[in-house]
Amino acid sequence: NAGVTQTPKFRVLKTGQSMTLLCAQDMNHEYMYWYRQDPGMGLRLIHYSVGEGTTAKGEVPDGYNVSRLKKQNFLLGLESAAPSQTSVYFCASSSLGTGIYEQYFGPGTRLTVT
């Protein structure tokens, strides 16, 4: 099992550019989440999904969009990147079967917007 994987690992964007971050999990988890981690702020929830084809806003959704076309994949999109979106992005997943509270995290994507 690879667990939760994220691509890419690093990315540098110019202001106004767009990109998509891919999260994949091979644990057949129903729930998936996108967080951003900033120094002194902890992890903040951007968007989440409770199943294929469903998504919902988290604490800091502005400037981001998500899609979950397949159960194993959760995509995070930035349509017009801003310097304020410089951060480390983590994807996580959890299962109804083993307890929805334990989230399994990917290794993160470090994004810099100049």
Next chain:
Amino acid sequence: QQQVKQSPQSLIVQKGGISIINCAYENTAFDYFPWYQQFPGKGPALLIAIRPDVSEKKEGRFTISFNKSAKQFSLHIMDSQPGDSATYFCAASSAGGTSYGKLTFGQGTILTVHP
């Protein structure tokens, strides 16, 4: 609005000492309180968790103490080791039907254990 407040921001402990990290929450609907451990360049990983029906949970050298009336909980690391050096996050969640396992995290504590 930070619903879970964590302190201290950083902590330096000597090998063999006790590390203590504290968290306070505001939302009385929270009923699950996990601690996550994160090593540099890695994603967070669940370390230990507690529900409010118990006041303490111990797993090896790691103990969570929970005070429901004060809305506070803490992580104690006994006999701290250099390998424990990491960032620790407390978090909270509620079991309500629409919570979907969403976690609210504290700000994080960078723990350094000197040999």
